[in-house]
Amino acid sequence: MTDRTVRTPANVTYPDRSHGSALRTFAMGTPFRTPDRRRFGPLGSSWRTPGRSEVLKRIDNQRIRTSTPRSRYTSKTAEEVLTEHTEVEQHNIKELVGKVWHVFNLTPLYNFKENKSDLQHYSRTLSSHIAAECKRGVFVDTSEPGDATVALFSGLDVAADDHKAVLIEIRGKARNKNEDKVISQAVLFSTDLEYNPLKAEIKEEFTYFACMLIRGPESVSQTLQNWIEVQFDCKVVKQTFTSHELAFMAAMFTGFSEVHKPLELVYKVPKEIEGLSHIDYSTNASDCVRLWNKIRGTDSEIFTTEEANKFITGLESHFFEIYSIKLNAMQLLTIGTSIAFVGQDGRLKVHAKSPENVLKVCRHLTDVSVDRLTVC
Amino acid sequence: MEYNILRNILVKQKKEEVFQVLRRWNFLNGNELLTLSDEVNARTRSVGKSSLVSCVAECCQDKGGLTMEVVGELDLFCLHMNSTKKVWNVYQLKEKQGSSSSKNVNTLPAKIKTKLMKQMRIYFNKDCCVSLLMLDGLLWGRLYLPVKGRKGYQPTRCLYFIHYPLSPVIIFNGMKVSFGEFISQCLVVALGYKELEDLDLTGHHYPSLAELALNKFSEGGYSKYQQIQSHRGPLNKVTSRKRKAPCFIEDENIIDLNRAEKKRRLDVLEKKFGEYVMPTLEKVEFRVELPYRSKEIVPELSKDGEVFSCKVRFRGTSVLEGFRNLATAGYAKVPLPKHLTCVTTRAKNKFLLMKPQNKENKTQNASQNRTVQR
Numbered sequence: 166m167t168d169r170t171v172r173t174p175a176n177v178t179y180p181d182r183s184h185g186s187a188l189r190t191f192a193m194g195t196p197f198r199t200p201d202r203r204r205f206g207p208l209g210s211s212w213r214t215p216g217r218s219e220v221l222k223r224i225d226n227q228r229i230r231t232s233t234p235r236s237r238y239t240s241k242t243a244e245e246v247l248t249e250h251t252e253v254e255q256h257n258i259k260e261l262v263g264k265v266w267h268v269f270n271l272t273p274l275y276n277f278k279e280n281k282s283d284l285q286h287y288s289r290t291l292s293s294h295i296a297a298e299c300k301r302g303v304f305v306d307t308s309e310p311g312d313a314t315v316a317l318f319s320g321l322d323v324a325a326d327d328h329k330a331v332l333i334e335i336r337g338k339a340r341n342k343n344e345d346k347v348i349s350q351a352v353l354f355s356t357d358l359e360y361n362p363l364k365a366e367i368k369e370e371f372t373y374f375a376c377m378l379i380r381g382p383e384s385v386s387q388t389l390q391n392w393i394e395v396q397f398d399c400k401v402v403k404q405t406f407t408s409h410e411l412a413f414m415a416a417m418f419t420g421f422s423e424v425h426k427p428l429e430l431v432y433k434v435p436k437e438i439e440g441l442s443h444i445d446y447s448t449n450a451s452d453c454v455r456l457w458n459k460i461r462g463t464d465s466e467i468f469t470t471e472e473a474n475k476f477i478t479g480l481e482s483h484f485f486e487i488y489s490i491k492l493n494a495m496q497l498l499t500i501g502t503s504i505a506f507v508g509q510d511g512r513l514k515v516h517a518k519s520p521e522n523v524l525k526v527c528r529h530l531t532d533v534s535v536d537r538l539t540v541c
Numbered sequence: 542m543e544y545n546i547l548r549n550i551l552v553k554q555k556k557e558e559v560f561q562v563l564r565r566w567n568f569l570n571g572n573e574l575l576t577l578s579d580e581v582n583a584r585t586r587s588v589g590k591s592s593l594v595s596c597v598a599e600c601c602q603d604k605g606g607l608t609m610e611v612v613g614e615l616d617l618f619c620l621h622m623n624s625t626k627k628v629w630n631v632y633q634l635k636e637k638q639g640s641s642s643s644k645n646v647n648t649l650p651a652k653i654k655t656k657l658m659k660q661m662r663i664y665f666n667k668d669c670c671v672s673l674l675m676l677d678g679l680l681w682g683r684l685y686l687p688v689k690g691r692k693g694y695q696p697t698r699c700l701y702f703i704h705y706p707l708s709p710v711i712i713f714n715g716m717k718v719s720f721g722e723f724i725s726q727c728l729v730v731a732l733g734y735k736e737l738e739d740l741d742l743t744g745h746h747y748p749s750l751a752e753l754a755l756n757k758f759s760e761g762g763y764s765k766y767q768q769i770q771s772h773r774g775p776l777n778k779v780t781s782r783k784r785k786a787p788c789f790i791e792d793e794n795i796i797d798l799n800r801a802e803k804k805r806r807l808d809v810l811e812k813k814f815g816e817y818v819m820p821t822l823e824k825v826e827f828r829v830e831l832p833y834r835s836k837e838i839v840p841e842l843s844k845d846g847e848v849f850s851c852k853v854r855f856r857g858t859s860v861l862e863g864f865r866n867l868a869t870a871g872y873a874k875v876p877l878p879k880h881l882t883c884v885t886t887r888a889k890n891k892f893l894l895m896k897p898q899n900k901e902n903k904t905q906n907a908s909q910n911r912t913v914q915r
Contacts, residue, residue: 487831
């Protein structure tokens with residue numbers, strides 16, 4: 166690809182770490198990331214989050230290869246992948262759009278099998294778990310959940326190393342009505358994993374999903390998380406986004422050039438200022454794209470954090486010239502773009518109109534999750 | 542029917558306040574209230590709100606004389622107690638009819654009520670109901686316009702208004718597009734004016750809204766009323782709203798290097814904002830249509846000539862105080878731009894900032910109340 170150092174799949178050695186740990190480890194303990202840069206261009210190699218530059222410079226010097234060997238990666242470029250999207254996959258990708266999801270991070274799942282009988286077994290255990298929780302009286306205010314199904318969800322696995330996504334659906338009925346409808350959904354996926362933190366020898370036993378999206382009532386969501394933790398011996402952690410990450414996402418999503426919704430930045434005014442709590446600053450989408458194109462300059466494939474910072478600073482300084490209020494001293498609470506709405510507490514709603522953009526959002530979430538995965 | 546409406550109205554109040562409201566309403570006289578409260582207490586230790594309310598409603602119905610108007614008055618008393626729960630819009634009455642001398646102006650609620658009823662009969666069906674009260678020197682009104690086909694109480698079809706007597710300010714809640722014109726016609730004729738105009742001023746705290754609006758219209762007969770109200774006489778009930786002075790901690794161990802700078806900042810703010818607490822506004826919105834202005838990032842966009850359109854909204858418990866605090870704390874550069882400090886004089890919530898079109902249109906723009914930025 167573009168600016169990666171050349172990798173030779175043949176002669177490579179991993180740093181020798183303790184054999185006890187299940188995950189691949191590095192000196193700094195985090196996976197390989199493209200240093201402070203992102204790549205545009207075809208889907209397979211685009212839109213990565215920036216990593217920690219000092220780690221990466223060191224790794225660059227050591228010439229360690231990534232989990233996915235170059236040769237395997239280049240053979241299946243993203244465009245080929247895209248054209249292969251079937252009806253089912255298109256439908257599945259569309260399923261993610263227009264709903265409010267909560268984002269969670271997962272550690273690798275132990276003993277997750279994907280043949281049909283195992284999936285049915287998981288469905289049954291989940292249903293019985295839910296029934297037990299019902300009896301305990303957890304679901305007082307919400308509708309009574311009933312059956313659950315665990316199934317594979319195609320369309321979100323883009324790269325060769327990705328595991329097929331999993332969809333868990335919980336059906337239930339509202340208190341006074343008789344129809345059964347889906348009250349909660351969970352999607353476990355990892356789209357276009359650049360680095361799989363699992364060592365080769367334990368890959369058969371462990372499965373890694375970078376990210377889990379859950380929608381539905383809070384109590385049902387809690388039950389589902391408990392079940393996953395118990396069944397697969399993993400840990401489910403709520404994903405939160407910092408102001409900086411939100412600003413980065415705002416800049417990135419503007420670059421996708423969808424203009425049906427304005428770019429909305431909601432800032433939280435610090436507590437010591439009594440009287441004012443939020444400042445909502447929403448700009449017309451086409452004007453944002455104009456600013457973005459000016460900053461980007463040429464159509465190069467590299468995209469840096471500096472450019473993203475420039476974009477946000479541009480908007481904030483325009484605000485400052487008009488109002489004399491320094492927005493850069495305040496925290497970003499939520500961002501809303503034509504592609505997605507993201508909140509600091511991990512809420513996500515995808516608005517993107519084309520499936521490629523939805524996949525790009527998934528890819529970005531995967532990247533952020535893998536970045537968060539610290540290894541001891 | 543009145544029984545149900547009474548229940549609906551009382552249930553929205555807090556349990557402790559139910560008897561307070563009943564006392565102010567004065568429909569049940571003292572003895573009846575006593576017997577009612579005894580009866581309620583005698584039932585069980587802790588009475589649930591709905592059973593309490595049912596008891597009260599039964600008692601009222603048994604007494605007789607419970608009309609829709611009387612029930613409407615109870616609603617007004619309830620509203621008076623929780624006025625901040627509703628969103629109020631300020632309108633202006635224009636072009637006073639009749640002679641300008643104050644002799645012919647009628648401010649008796651009963652007279653206004655009969656006039657209003659007459660007008661309403663023209664436009665609306667017979668089920669409509671008008672209740673008017675004079676509370677704290679202000680005219681509170683409630684118009685209930687139920688849709689004919691539906692049964693039961695329709696609380697969304699209630700229109701409340703507060704009128705400041707002798708001034709052109711009237712504050713509405715629940716004004717709908719469907720009957721807006723008819724209502725405005727009725728009210729305007731009843732109060733002796735010609736037109737009703739929306740002022741683009743909204744909020745939860747109606748005294749602040751009124752203060753903002755009235756500062757604009759203090760001329761003629763109303764200015765006298767205002768002068769007396771705001772005059773700091775010993776009999777004046779209005780509590781002082783002076784700001785608390787910021788205290789500088791006099792500690793010799795702490796050396797404040799920019800004390801002069803801070804003082805200068807506070808002085809500038811005091812000149813602009815005044816020494817009184819600002820009126821409460823919950824939202825201030827701007828629609829900005831100005832070309833891109835940043836000087837460091839991509840300055841060539843500013844020469845494009847194309848407009849960078851954005852919408853800015855400031856939210857909080859009291860946004861004007863918030864502006865002042867932002868400037869005090871240093872998050873905003875002092876002196877604050879005019880469009881933030883002029884909110885009190887303009888009496889608006891929503892502003893449009895745009896470049897002036899050309900010199901001829903300048904006067905038009907001024908009259909349409911837009912803030913023009915160069």
